[in-house]
Amino acid sequence: MMKGYQIILTLLLGSIAFPMFGQSEQIKCDSIYESPETLPQLEQGRKGFQNYILTELAPILSDCHARDSILITSMYPILTIDHEGHVTDVEFIHILASESCKEELRNKILTMEGWIPGKQGETPICCKYPLPINCIYWRE
Numbered sequence: 001m002m003k004g005y006q007i008i009l010t011l012l013l014g015s016i017a018f019p020m021f022g023q024s025e026q027i028k029c030d031s032i033y034e035s036p037e038t039l040p041q042l043e044q045g046r047k048g049f050q051n052y053i054l055t056e057l058a059p060i061l062s063d064c065h066a067r068d069s070i071l072i073t074s075m076y077p078i079l080t081i082d083h084e085g086h087v088t089d090v091e092f093i094h095i096l097a098s099e100s101c102k103e104e105l106r107n108k109i110l111t112m113e114g115w116i117p118g119k120q121g122e123t124p125i126c127c128k129y130p131l132p133i134n135c136i137y138w139r140e
Helices: 045-068 099-110
Strands: 006-011 019-021 031-033 074-081 087-095 126-130 133-139
Touching: 045 099, 074 099, 087 099
Parallel strands: 031 126
Antiparallel strands: 006 133, 019 031, 074 087, 074 126, 074 133
């Protein structure tokens, strides 16, 4: 894999949610739900997400480890996905990483495409989507 590291990942795709209403400067939504009737989902499913982590996020994690000497073993990003399926915000609840590493990861996740938006009834909505990621094992 990247820079001599083999990464094995376990995904715990979240379904935890609570209603939250509000607006952020980065979010183009009047209301943001944390517990929609139908959660957002990636068109490519779990396998597509695993591939995204390996091809898009693993190089950033590897660079962060080399630069900051911090081994990132897990992260808990919460994505805000708008009613059109775009990731409009990412916040990290749990991650042991430098601010520059968090920013690189955040910027990359914001470019993630292929989301089917959450729904309230039949109406697509803006909602939060917790996405716990555990990197179980790193080996040189």
